[in-house]
Amino acid sequence: MSGDPRGYRSYNYLEGEHIPPMELAPEFGRVPPYDGGFTSAVTERAERLLADNITISLHDHPVLFPLNMRDTPAYNRTGRQHTAFAGLAAAGLTAVFDNMMNGTACVTGNAPWQWDDVVTDLGMRQADLAHQSDVVVVRAVQDIVDAHAHGTVGLIFGLEAATPIGNDLEKLDILYGLGIRQIGIAYSDSNALGGGLKEPTDGGLTYLGRRAVQRMNRLGLAIDVSHSSDQTGIQTCAASDRPVLITHAGARALWDIPRLKSDAALKAIADTGGVIGISAAPHTTISAEHPRHSILSVMDHFRYCVDLVGIDHVGFGPDTLYGDHVGLHSTFAALLNPPGSEAFAAPPEHERVPYVDGLENPTENFHNIAALLVQDGFTDEEIAKVLGGNTLRALRDIWV
Template identity: 55%
Template sequence: MTDLKDVSAFPEALQPKRYDGYKSYSYLEAGADYRVWPLARELNRVPSRRPSVTPEQEARVRRLFRDELMISLHDHCFVAPEDLSQFLEFRRWGRDFTGYEGLSVSGLDAVFDNLMNGTAMITSRGGWKWDDVVYDLGMRLSDIAHQEMVVHCKTTEDIVNAKKSGQIAFVVSIEGAAMIENELDRLDILYGLGVRCLGIAYSEGNQLGGGLKEPRDGGLTVFGRQAVRRMNKLGIAIDVSHSGDQTALDTVEVSDKPIFITHAGARALWNSNRLKPDDVIRACAEKGGVIGIEAAPHTTLTERHPRHSIESYMEHFEYCVNLVGIDHVAFGPDALFGDHVGLHHALTEALSIGASRGHLSYEEVEYVDGIENPAEAFGNIVRWLVTHGYSDTDIAKATGGNVMRVLKEAWYR
């Protein structure tokens, strides 16, 4: 096993973590206690390219990773199976394999991990059921409890302590609240189970409000308004990434605390319901909230860069910075370990992929060059920022400071 406290043992690591080689469910017997699935490679799966930097710039990048908080506002840090035609069967077993090796070299101090959400289909082919979500959460946290590098995060202090101790804070997030149905107290239960960020709706409307795929968005329901107020009281951060525009605006208005758009981009650059119009981004920022820029394949495209890569991704970042200021923009790459494009093909209906596509033509890519998985995303983002003239202060805000500011208001502690 490799001890990454010695950075020379693994030169790719931007900031060494306390990784001892643990693989998911190593405490069980593979093939006897659970079915074995060949999984994708966590590192160097595809020839994704780094932004070109000088040795001096790379030294600055590494100093930033050493000194500043690095927080991903949205990712799925699981490892997908190699054979995606079997993905639904893989999911029905309920065991997600966290990419610990990839995370160990990511430089991240905290990650908002969104589990498998609507693809948790142990009891339902439709997903988003209470039993499935709780099963998904419990299984993942059981695995995390058996290793030392990733720690279940419940407070802002946990994030600070994780960085100090060479660990990664795992913030449990869920992208939509359909599973609470009309039971307000289920929010308390989710909080008690360690959930610290919750979306209003995942594309399809639910009891709380409208999703982005609905033909008409009626905004937050009366129950949705109650749910927002309960989340404020509990200390659950609120996300409107997949909500309809009116529902997002209503949520900003009703919430006493700043909210997140954890993973999206600017619709002004690409005409897709998956991205947010200027008025929603502005409203979020005016209440102190933050938008995290999304990098899932074929989302943050632009007319200048219709082939998805880190360049189109960062164009959305700069647009939002110019629109609302550096204090209200962060990064939520929405990456995973494995073939993300292939996964979208396998799960088109479950993930409402059709609703996430823009109305402009684009070339499908095999992967998002430069920001393909959680192991490389933040390193390349910071390299891009360094080479494009951003100050250390502004980089620190975008990579973690802005998120921490919102959490200190939105969380109970």
């Protein structure tokens, strides 16, 4: 390892090399801090719980995005997403499922360069991480336990869809060998494994998909069905002999859009022993009680899922990043949401938001979540489960 890891910024080891400059979003202060009206007693207890317990985000993008989101496609093509080291150090997180952007931008079609993109991004990110020691790559449960003991933050690399493997199951083994520990079945569009949530007809899990689930179980790859169709998710749960995850979604019963999940799909996850991560991607986890998207509407989805499947099967996968997330959705709208298949259907104009207040980036998320859980009367044991205990328990059964 070279250099002082404290104060390290991504790709400092390339200083002096010619890298095209790009202005990136700040790690702190992009929007005003959330004002939850928390008392000092609530804040102190919440911070103690964060410090004492393993805290795991089931889904986030803990990287800096371009200040101008229109530059994101070009930025992603460099393979050099910049990890937000300072932001992560202040986040109160033990570990975060880091789903690289090629899990979304490289899911349509079957061009051979998609596989190359995945390999490039995995290599680039891990080359960067190797030059510091405050953020570590997680490959086993013990790595998470050690991160908590040592005060570091663990990144769990994942992909939002298995689409880049095509119909070659051997590529799952290669991904595992390269450090991937969680993978989605499909990202909104269907692929060879199963149906995506945007499809007008829900074709469910394919025969190849069932074989892929078996291979994932044997490898110890955590399976995610967040962007899969309901039937694909339910059939994946039936085919898996290990817990299945919804890393970032919510309850369609509270807001009827395809991006959220039916009660049957949510219950299927719990029946496997899996965990549902409640998302905060802009204009998704809205509720009738809180139609202006904020941490309060996200917590409505959390409480609904707790009532539906029990507190042992719910956590948080905020799906946030460092930058303008609403602007990112607009940039990728033509790719991810063609007319007629609106997975992220926005509320009326007067209810749209520039950001999700209280859950705007990975640094603030779990501080505010913990405080609201304390304020809402949950016990220390319940909060410990939700912050990361449930996910850790599931991973002990998944990662063989």
